[in-house]
Amino acid sequence: MANVLTSKEEDYSQWYNDLVDEAGLAEHSAVRGCMVIKPYGYSIWEKMQGALDKMFKDTGHSNAYFPLFIPKSFLAKEASHVEGFAKECAVVTHYRLKDSDEGIIVDPDARLEEELIVRPTSETIIWNTYRGWIQSYRDLPVLVNQWANVVRWEMRTRLFLRTAEFLWQEGHTAHATRDEAVKEAEQMLEVYADFAENWMAMPVLKGIKTPNERFAGALETYCIEALMQDGKALQAGTSHFLGQNFAKAFDVKFTDREGKLDHVWATSWGVSTRLMGALIMAHGDDNGLVVPPRLAPLQVVIVPIYKKAEEIGAISEAVEKIMEALKSKGISVKYDDSDKQRPGFKFAEYELKGIPVRIAIGPRDLEKGTVEIARRDTREKMTVSMEETPAKVAALLEEIQQNIYKKAKDFRDANTRPADSYDEFKQLLEEKGGFIMAHWDGTAETEQRIKEETKATIRCIPLNNPKEKGKCILTGKPSEQRVIFAKAY
Amino acid sequence: MANVLTSKEEDYSQWYNDLVDEAGLAEHSAVRGCMVIKPYGYSIWEKMQGALDKMFKDTGHSNAYFPLFIPKSFLAKEASHVEGFAKECAVVTHYRLKDSDEGIIVDPDARLEEELIVRPTSETIIWNTYRGWIQSYRDLPVLVNQWANVVRWEMRTRLFLRTAEFLWQEGHTAHATRDEAVKEAEQMLEVYADFAENWMAMPVLKGIKTPNERFAGALETYCIEALMQDGKALQAGTSHFLGQNFAKAFDVKFTDREGKLDHVWATSWGVSTRLMGALIMAHGDDNGLVVPPRLAPLQVVIVPIYKKAEEIGAISEAVEKIMEALKSKGISVKYDDSDKQRPGFKFAEYELKGIPVRIAIGPRDLEKGTVEIARRDTREKMTVSMEETPAKVAALLEEIQQNIYKKAKDFRDANTRPADSYDEFKQLLEEKGGFIMAHWDGTAETEQRIKEETKATIRCIPLNNPKEKGKCILTGKPSEQRVIFAKAY
Numbered sequence: 001m002a003n004v005l006t007s008k009e010e011d012y013s014q015w016y017n018d019l020v021d022e023a024g025l026a027e028h029s030a031v032r033g034c035m036v037i038k039p040y041g042y043s044i045w046e047k048m049q050g051a052l053d054k055m056f057k058d059t060g061h062s063n064a065y066f067p068l069f070i071p072k073s074f075l076a077k078e079a080s081h082v083e084g085f086a087k088e089c090a091v092v093t094h095y096r097l098k099d100s101d102e103g104i105i106v107d108p109d110a111r112l113e114e115e116l117i118v119r120p121t122s123e124t125i126i127w128n129t130y131r132g133w134i135q136s137y138r139d140l141p142v143l144v145n146q147w148a149n150v151v152r153w154e155m156r157t158r159l160f161l162r163t164a165e166f167l168w169q170e171g172h173t174a175h176a177t178r179d180e181a182v183k184e185a186e187q188m189l190e191v192y193a194d195f196a197e198n199w200m201a202m203p204v205l206k207g208i209k210t211p212n213e214r215f216a217g218a219l220e221t222y223c224i225e226a227l228m229q230d231g232k233a234l235q236a237g238t239s240h241f242l243g244q245n246f247a248k249a250f251d252v253k254f255t256d257r258e259g260k261l262d263h264v265w266a267t268s269w270g271v272s273t274r275l276m277g278a279l280i281m282a283h284g285d286d287n288g289l290v291v292p293p294r295l296a297p298l299q300v301v302i303v304p305i306y307k308k309a310e311e312i313g314a315i316s317e318a319v320e321k322i323m324e325a326l327k328s329k330g331i332s333v334k335y336d337d338s339d340k341q342r343p344g345f346k347f348a349e350y351e352l353k354g355i356p357v358r359i360a361i362g363p364r365d366l367e368k369g370t371v372e373i374a375r376r377d378t379r380e381k382m383t384v385s386m387e388e389t390p391a392k393v394a395a396l397l398e399e400i401q402q403n404i405y406k407k408a409k410d411f412r413d414a415n416t417r418p419a420d421s422y423d424e425f426k427q428l429l430e431e432k433g434g435f436i437m438a439h440w441d442g443t444a445e446t447e448q449r450i451k452e453e454t455k456a457t458i459r460c461i462p463l464n465n466p467k468e469k470g471k472c473i474l475t476g477k478p479s480e481q482r483v484i485f486a487k488a489y
Numbered sequence: 490m491a492n493v494l495t496s497k498e499e500d501y502s503q504w505y506n507d508l509v510d511e512a513g514l515a516e517h518s519a520v521r522g523c524m525v526i527k528p529y530g531y532s533i534w535e536k537m538q539g540a541l542d543k544m545f546k547d548t549g550h551s552n553a554y555f556p557l558f559i560p561k562s563f564l565a566k567e568a569s570h571v572e573g574f575a576k577e578c579a580v581v582t583h584y585r586l587k588d589s590d591e592g593i594i595v596d597p598d599a600r601l602e603e604e605l606i607v608r609p610t611s612e613t614i615i616w617n618t619y620r621g622w623i624q625s626y627r628d629l630p631v632l633v634n635q636w637a638n639v640v641r642w643e644m645r646t647r648l649f650l651r652t653a654e655f656l657w658q659e660g661h662t663a664h665a666t667r668d669e670a671v672k673e674a675e676q677m678l679e680v681y682a683d684f685a686e687n688w689m690a691m692p693v694l695k696g697i698k699t700p701n702e703r704f705a706g707a708l709e710t711y712c713i714e715a716l717m718q719d720g721k722a723l724q725a726g727t728s729h730f731l732g733q734n735f736a737k738a739f740d741v742k743f744t745d746r747e748g749k750l751d752h753v754w755a756t757s758w759g760v761s762t763r764l765m766g767a768l769i770m771a772h773g774d775d776n777g778l779v780v781p782p783r784l785a786p787l788q789v790v791i792v793p794i795y796k797k798a799e800e801i802g803a804i805s806e807a808v809e810k811i812m813e814a815l816k817s818k819g820i821s822v823k824y825d826d827s828d829k830q831r832p833g834f835k836f837a838e839y840e841l842k843g844i845p846v847r848i849a850i851g852p853r854d855l856e857k858g859t860v861e862i863a864r865r866d867t868r869e870k871m872t873v874s875m876e877e878t879p880a881k882v883a884a885l886l887e888e889i890q891q892n893i894y895k896k897a898k899d900f901r902d903a904n905t906r907p908a909d910s911y912d913e914f915k916q917l918l919e920e921k922g923g924f925i926m927a928h929w930d931g932t933a934e935t936e937q938r939i940k941e942e943t944k945a946t947i948r949c950i951p952l953n954n955p956k957e958k959g960k961c962i963l964t965g966k967p968s969e970q971r972v973i974f975a976k977a978y
């Protein structure tokens with residue numbers, strides 16, 4: 001069977017596009033920059049949402065919903081915030097269409113007094129709302145999350161990785177003290193890292209961004225950074241300590257236990273459908289997607305192999321027992337006995353979709369009381385007795401989850417290298433990619449020049465970074481620690 | 490304790506607004522027509538979503554996600570559709586802001602070539618997408634649902650009932666035959682009725698809309714209609730048979746088993762955050778919301794009653810055992826031992842929020858080994874031994890679910906009346922409200938005149954409506970059946 005995907009080796013970017021298309025994950029829509037998330041892609045996103053939502057609730061957060069639109073004047077209230085988002089806004093200016101000689105046109109009489117921005121992020125509208133919710137320390141903390149769509153106009157788009165509209169969650173919390181807000185931002189970074197590693201099977205570096213790379217309006221941006229198989233980094237989640245910036249911009253004050261009035265402290269944190277891109281690039285291979293069992297909407301597929309129609313009855317009977325046993329273990333399983341496609345086609349299709357375990361059963365298996373099990377990650381096949389199948393599959397799902405994490409971790413570790421001179425740095429970037437640990441003099445100018453000359457950015461300064469005296473690779477000025485550079489998505 | 494709500498009797502509309510506010514369900518935002526759904530309100534919506542989503546999946550549907558924006562030309566492709574939505578559209582015309590002497594302005598150089606409409610509903614963008622998904626009968630049916638926000642510009646808004654932006658789900662299915670599409674539309678009406686009655690405890694009439702009241706672009710609109718406590722009707726869900734209208738507008742054809750090319754048959758169906766308004770008005774009373782146990786994010790709250798701090802320890806110990814037993818039965822329970830508020834305040838607060846069961850425990854209860862249980866629906870209190878409490882609460886939750894359904898059903902039945910003359914009709918409308926069963930001559934003109942003269946609309950022609958010869962209340966012309974009139978939200 002011919003491979004439907006361009007190989008990663010040959011053209012990584014085309015491989016990604018092919019995979020997203022062939023596995024039925026997403027497609028471009030007729031609206032520039034906006035994607036359609038197809039049913040299979042969306043079902044994986046739902047699993048991600050479910051896991052994250054539970055983690056948010058377990059850490060005390062509730063969901064709420066805030067308006068899609070933000071008055072233009074709100075966006076302008078926090079100076080660095082509007083700076084960061086003004087250049088990529090969808091702007092609503094009218095509220096009616098009408099008939100005309102040239103067909104349906106925008107009704108010039110229905111112009112809004114103040115233009116509305118389709119939210120690129122919701123700090124402003126939310127902090128304007130919090131002013132009504134918070135008067136006293138008794139009202140704090142406010143621990144709210146929102147699942148929503150947001151729009152940041154993009155001319156050059158890639159499915160999941162960079163789209164004008166995307167889906168995300170944005171947490172927005174309000175606290176009585178600076179210390180509590182910082183702890184919240186750090187806690188949510190841990191939640192994201194936990195999700196990335198234990199659900200997505202994707203190892204991540206935890207760190208803080210340089211001032212240059214901070215969220216527009218944040219005092220500190222925490223992030224998790226993952227390494228993709230082409231050696232480029234992908235920022236998989238961010239958590240921001242916002243200080244009192246938004247409370248000041250929207251005049252949100254509270255009376256503390258001593259009766260003193262102060263502005264409230266804030267955090268915000270988010271992950272998006274970008275994680276779908278990360279999942280694809282962290283584990284996918286030339287045969288398609290590899291979905292970690294814990295996030296797989298479908299964990300096991302069973303395909304009957306038969307030539308004569310009369311063979312299917314006995315196979316289906318045996319399958320039924322296996323299905324029941326698997327379901328009772330909480331494993332999701334589908335029996336694909338459709339006669340529209342041949343087994344070879346089905347095998348390729350389920351590999352494309354990254355279903356962790358495939359079971360095949362034919363007449364000879366029935367005779368021997370066995371099935372053939374194939375694992376998606378290594379594509380190994382094994383013959384197992386029907387009796388042992390449920391236990392074997394359960395163990396295998398766990399093993400696959402661990403194995404793809406280990407594989408990604410080994411890759412990441414093998415592709416994290418120190419560079420001690422600018423030449424070495426550039427050579428590594430050129431020839432190997434990956435994370436490069438290098439000394440930096442701590443200035444925005446140096447960071448900017450390295451970016452311009454090499455396209456590499458500082459991905460993060462790792463948390464608990466070991467101190468190590470050295471010299472900046474560009475300027476030779478003294479440095480206290482290495483930071484992580486990479487080219488990035 | 491003074492009542493915080495205006496009484497229903499005194500001013501129903503104000504009662505509703507007070508309840509939405511005081512129970513922490515939603516509030517108006519700074520953006521005209523857009524609401525903020527507050528954490529408690531959103532948690533009920535999440536329960537609704539969870540139940541509906543499972544019902545959709547159990548009937549074979551998958552979720553997907555389509556763009557927020559619709560090109561203006563798409564909306565114009567189906568004539569009656571654009572007619573229905575053009576007058577209430579949010580229109581995006583620009584994609585950038587910029588700095589100027591007057592502050593941040595819309596950048597006139599960043600005008601879109603074609604304006605984008607914020608989706609009021611997604612038939613057009615979805616059917617444009619389906620063209621790429623459907624070639625053959627093998628690709629059918631397509632059974633897709635989307636959870637999304639939509640915008641229909643509204644000047645006069647009421648929280649949950651009528652807002653410019655609201656949350657909803659919209660199912661969009663594609664079928665090979667007319668018959669299959671009709672069956673799908675009918676099936677989804679049954680799903681909605683099942684949800685309304687068995688989850689929301691809200692009895693509904695199932696029927697079809699008159700041509701006048703159909704969805705813009707539908708050949709048939711099925712609906713469920715509920716009766717609110719003020720005698721006004723509320724449309725709680727609709728399911729549309731769209732014929733081949735959208736397939737023709739977007740050129741979606743398929744090859745059938747015989748190789749013949751035909752346009753695809755369509756349905757769409759939706760319910761929205763409007764259901765929150767229905768829930769409030771179906772069961773709420775002068776003390777606040779009454780949440781059906783099956784939709785209650787919190788089913789049981791336990792409040793300790795004590796005077797001296799040293800009493801709390803023993804109470805909490807007893808509570809812990811009860812909590813564990815309740816949780817093991819799958820009942821959600823919270824122990825509110827906060828010392829910020831007194832018990833009376835907590836009682837009122839949980840009544841406002843409609844928590845189905847409240848348990849109070851004080852030192853005297855401890856001595857006697859009992860607790861006091863209060864049910865929200867009837868506000869009855871009973872003393873129950875601690876041992877029996879878990880079983881009693883489980884039974885009570887079931888009983889409350891049944892009881893509020895019965896109460897709403899009795900009210901609906903008592904307020905469904907025949908009218909045999911126009912005078913009787915107008916008198917009933919004026920003095921009693923409710924559903925009025927009356928003969929109608931079947932013309933749009935009569936329907937329109939009755940609406941203008943009385944504000945009553947035909948809510949539906951019930952499914953399986955008994956045939957009964959009679960005379961139209963307005964024109965005296967012959968009629969074959971009674972239809973259901975009411976004033977409506």
Ligand SMILES: [Zn+2]
Pocket residue numbers: 247248250251252253263
């Ligand atoms: Zn201030």
Ligand SMILES: [Zn+2]
Pocket residue numbers: 736737739740741742752
């Ligand atoms: Zn056509």
